[in-house]
Structure formats: C-alpha cells, structure tokens
Amino acid sequence: MTMTTNTTVSNRALAIKPSSTLAITARVRALKAEGRDIIGFGAGEPDFGTPDRVRDAAIDAIRAGMTRYVPVPGTPEAREAVAAKLQNDNDIACTPDQIVISNGGKFSLYLAMQAMLDPGDEVVMATPAWVSYKPMVELAGGTFVEIPTTADSGFLATPQQYADAITPRTRAVILNSPSNPCGTMYDPDAIRGICDAIAPHDRVMLISDEIYERLVYAGRTHLSPASLPSMRDRTITINGLSKAFAATGWRVGYTCAPQPIAKAMARLQSQMTSSVTSFTLPALVTALTECSDDIERMRTAFEARATLMESLVSAWPGVTCPPPMGAFYVFPDISAAFGRTSPGGASITDAGTFAEGLLEETGVAVVPGDDFLGCGPNHVRLSFALDEAAIEAGCGRIAAWLEGLH
Ligand code: PMP
Ligand code: GLU
DSSP states (O other), X not given: OOOOOOOOOOHHHHHOOOOHHHHHHHHHHHHHHTTOOOEEOOOOSOSSOOOHHHHHHHHHHHHTTOOSOOOTTXXXXXXXXXXXXXXXXXXXXXXXXXXEEESHHHHHHHHHHHHHOOTTOEEEEEESOOTTHHHHXXXXXXXXXEEEOOGGGTTOOOHHHHHHHOOTTEEEEEEESSOTTTXXXXXXXXXXXXXXXXXXXXXXXXXXXXXXXXXXXXXXXXXXXXXXXXXXXXXXXXXXXXXXXXXXXXXXXXXXXXXXXXXXXXXXHHHHTSSXXXXXXXXXXXXHHHOHHHHHHHHHHHHHHHHHHHHHHHXXXXXXXXXXXXXXXXXXXXXXXXXXXXTTSOEEOSHHHHHHHHHHHHOEEOEESGGGOTTGGGBEEEEOOSOHHHHHHHHHHHHHHHHTOO
C-alpha cells in the first residue's frame, strides 16, 4: 500500500500573500550572506541595539527564575507600567485591566481585529498603508476600505474623506500616525478633526497604531486619539517595544482597549500564544520606566537621518517625495522611470522592476510600493534605519542609477 500525504493548504492560507517587507529583509540577509555588497533601505527596523538596561532586565529575570507561564495579558506589574506610560506620556486615562501585552504590535493588531470584526464589517484606512493591515482585516472576515491619498497631501486624508468613507457597515477606522510607509503624520488638529468625523457613528471604533509615536521630528507632536474624552471609550491604542526601543526581535507589543475588547483579546490570546515570553515583561517595565534618555538618543539620530534623506532624495532626477515628519521612512514617487531602460539594460515598467533593477545593478534594496496599496504602485519605500555613511553611499548609488536611465 502506498502512503500519500495530502499537502493541500486551506483557502485562508492560499488567499494570504507573504509580507513583502519581511520578504525584502530576508532577501537582503541572503545576498549579504553570499558576500554581495548590499545597502539595505528595506527593513523597517532600527539598526541600533536594544538599550543595555532592557537587556539586563531580561537576563536578570531569567536568572531569578522567571521562566514559567505568566498571566495571559501580562503580569500585573507590566500592565501597570503600560497603563502608567499611557497616562503619563499620552494623556490616556486608563487602568491596567484595559491592557493586553502580546507578541509584537503586529499580533496586538491581529487580536484587535479578531476581537472586533464579524464577516461583512468594514474597516476604513487611508492608503498607502503598511502591508499587514489589509490581510489582518481579511483574516478576521472584514473588508478593508481604502481612502486613497497622494503625495500632494502628504498622504494624509481629510476629516471629510473619513466621514465620506464611513457606512453603516463600518466597524473601525485605523490610523497609523506617523505612518509606515509614508513617513508623514497628522498634526494634533487633524487628529481632532478625524475624531470629530468618527464621533457621530456609535458603532465605529478607532484603532490607533502608535508604534512610531516616539519617532517624530522637527518639534512635531503626536496626539493620541484616546486622550480626547469623546474617544476614550472608542479607541484601541496599539504600541510596542520594537521601534522606539530598537527591540524588533523581542516581539513585545501592547494594547489599551475598552475593557470588553481587552478581555476578548486576552481570551483569544489564551488559546493562541498563552502570553508573551515571561522574561520580556520585566524588560518591558524597565524600557517604559528607565530608558527615556536611550529613546531620545535614537530619536535624535533618526532626526538627523531624516534631514539627510530629505536633502539627498530631493536631488534625485524625476522623483518627488514629501519630506519625512516621523517614523523612519520616505516614500518617493518613482513613476517617471516607468517605460525607461536601466543603465544595466532592464526594462522599468513598475515599482517591482524598478526595485529589482536597482538591487541587481547597484546593490541597493528598497521595497516596491504595491503592497502598501493606494498610489503605492508608483512608489518605493526607503527605510533610513542605517547610519549616515550608508545613507549617503546608498542614495549616491540610486542617484547615479537614475541619471543613467534612458
Ligand atoms: N505597525 C506598523 C505600522 C509597523 O510598521 C510595524 C512594524 N512591523 C508594526 C505595527 C508591528 O511591529 P512589531 O510587531 O514588531 O511590534
Ligand atoms: N514594520 C516593518 C516594515 O514595514 C517590519 C516588517 C513588517 O513587520 O512588516 O518593514
């Protein structure tokens, strides 16, 4: 008798594309391992190390025997530290029982969608937007509704556009300010305007992804929607250690949600991952309570890089790009290159062939904008999470390659 293995995968798995940002990161890693001279503007992760104090707190916790299961939403100390951070830094009135700590901001967002959406529910978001929101909405049975924006408006939508996108089926609006991939952000008045547009719709919740909140430049301020009294019971705030604390591999994110939603997220988490890794929790407390100087050191470095990027990108022939305001991304429009031929003879027809030609011919990695939706197909994303010498060298290679298009 022959044994057969049925390796057919589910329709759900078939329908999901792999994350293109992580795919580029993996490609850069593989090319570097082959010894290629690659300058990677692909990965959306800080190049700094996690602050020593945070590492030490985890090591101390392991040595102290914190190696067992912990409460599903996190230890009381960690949930208290997150609630205190949100109260002190973001002016969000909240209690520890509204906090759920999860395996990365990405899983926090996934749980939020799973906890809130039923089939047919719509989730509204301005695009271009980070690659994972739409798949997460769809995995929860929802429909992702785009508000397309363009570079002219800094990729920002108006309160009226949000109001117009809301229908009786809308369950949530997602905000991600500062934005991945756009590098732009809403000012506090714009946030207030968007919240006013949502306010009349009782059923609509706001999911505010504030993972880049600490990385804002030129004196800009970030306003957390949940700090507005009208939005306190309507907002799910998501954040985590990855970006501000240069801790992408730790997989620590957190959510502050109205209690019923926080409870539902914890219930789901109890059947999915049980909790975050135990010894990251004291490290999270240390990060949130003792590391403001580390955060500021990294923010200042990113700010200088943002200025450098802006000046270098603005000199690229045929390319337009709003200046970076926050996060560590620029999202230039490179569509003037479509229909032309690269110095190495490749036909540039879209953002994918642009990124591929650039990588093959110059060793510079960028992310094609297609999966960020909206006008994304006309753009590529560059993450400036690399040192200034590498930024100058990489942007120089891009400039020379663009000059050679014919
Ligand atoms: N939101 C946005 C906009 C992001 O860019 C990222 C980065 N991957 C995340 C959430 C999630 O980050 P993490 O899972 O590493 O906390
Ligand atoms: N958020 C980062 C990026 O956009 C990390 C990869 C991911 O999770 O998408 O590149």
